[in-house]
Amino acid sequence: MEKIEDVVASNEGVTDELIALPEGDAEGGRAPMRARKRRKTDKEELMGWGMSCIPILGFLIFGLIPLVFSLYICFNQFKGLRMNTAEFVGFQNFQDVLTDSLFWKSVVNTLYVIGATLIALVVSVIISTLLTNCNRGKKFFQTVYFIPYVCSMVAVTFMWQWIFNYNYGVLNAVLRNLGIIEENIFWLGTESLFMPVMYILLIWSGTGFNIILLMAAMTNVNRNCYEAADIDGAGMFVKFFRITLPAISPTIFYLLITGIIGSLQAFTQFQVMVADGGPGYAGLTIVFYLYRELFQANGGSDIGVATAVGWILALFIAVVVAFNFWGSKKWVSYDE
């Protein structure tokens, strides 16, 4: 025991000494060591560059080259994927996209997806709040709520496709037995019902990730604040809106922004659910539109138009990111 304390004490002494030494003296004392270290530093420099440049090299090859190439592609027209058919068309590809009513349909559908993400976020905040105040079974609930996040989106889509199946699906059967409907509803084949069905799927799979992050943020909120509020006789809602919500606002904002960016790129659920775009193209998202330009539309690939769609989507994402910088200053409290 004593020995350890001694060591600690002496260590502390050493540190104190080092700190106490004036800056110039320390430099002077180390100068000879520096010279000896020179060769080693060269090696360190070499190792540093060697190790850190691998991901950057990967980006240059697989990120920067396609990025530069995309500027070439989006101003040209091609026949299929053959480069030698290139024909400069200026902004024609962008004009084609922006005057296509189907593209705007996909934009509206994608905005709907963002709506589902917002609902999922609100649900997540409510569930996380309840879960943080829950003592028994907390671990179990948390484990269950997170499961959808690790599930394959393809499998999840087939799961809901079966639940909403027209002839044999459980939902129609239950609604019929309860007497709510008399005839089966064609959930996935009716234009006005398609997006509501997708909302169920999107909300089901969208809460897990949020809940994990929100729980982590809520457990970090200073307990003393709640105790003080208790003493003041604050109610549940006051505590939530005055303490919890401001404290977790950075997390909520982070989830909001990543959620919107993710929604803008929604594809898998929709393409698996309805490979043809759904009734009246109700399931056509922006990325789905891009995918169709690349593979299906006009019986071949239109890489010029597809790349233009990619740039327009990137512009939408840039707007969201800009909003992020602006909004986080305005609404989020980062004090602590």
Added chain:
Amino acid sequence: MNNEELFENTVEEAAAVQGGEAVLEAPRKIRKMSANSTNIAKKIVMYIILVLFTLWILVPFYIVIVTSFKKWDEANSTNFTWWPTMGFSFEGYAQVFEKPIANAYTAIMTGFLNTLWIIIPPTLLGLFTSALAAYAFAKLRFRGKNVLFGILLATMMIPGMVTMVPAFTIYDIIGWRGTPLPLMIPGMFGAAACVFYLRQFFTGIPTETLEAAKLDGLGYVGIFFWIMVPLSKPALIAQGVLGFVGGYNDYFGPLLYLTSPPLQTLQIALTTFVNQYSANWPSIMAGTLVALLPTVIIYIVAQKYFIEGIAASGLK
């Protein structure tokens, strides 16, 4: 020294709080008694909501499981049953696993094996290169370090949707389309997000430990393997598991590059399988369950790492 002071302060504070509590105890008790019944009511409502949300998450899985064990006639009847009343059937699973011809795997099995050999090497190698870079950024001194790190962070800003089509075209030109190479090679160079996360973790490892190892004659590579890697196992496992699950569940990448049946990954194979057995719901649900299960099992086994890895990503 400072720590001791801090500790004492905390003890004093705690004592003060306790004293304060003792004073407040009497009025609080009275309030508690009247509030008790409403508190219990609140608790009940809270648990009802939590249980309902649990059912909302789990019932769809139950429907998948129950359907996968049904006979074809029962699954394809207009009255949904919550239990295989006509007896259990393993027909669906037979179609998922049984070899149609000798020495040929089913679509799902082929897909599963393809996923393993296509996803695991880039995940591991990418983790390794990311960790090396993270180590260099966290602990080594070299000229241009900050500039390089800035470039790396900037790469995270570029949306994948812009580079996707040109990358697809390039891979087509160099003959990589139809091979797993576009899914494997880029990932092997590491990922910026992973470097960022690991760098934060590595920075927390005390430099003195590394200096001591250096004095013992370990080189930079030695320090990485014998000190950084063992000390940061949880972070590496977290990133590895998240990377694997992400690759396993990826649909868009394989959809672009690997649609020929012998090379299909599990996600694509599942869609092929569903098209092949369309309207045979026990088989489709069995295939769905088999595709879902591996990541759910990994999650339940490695839950700690999952949650740490994800929580760290959001608490920047």
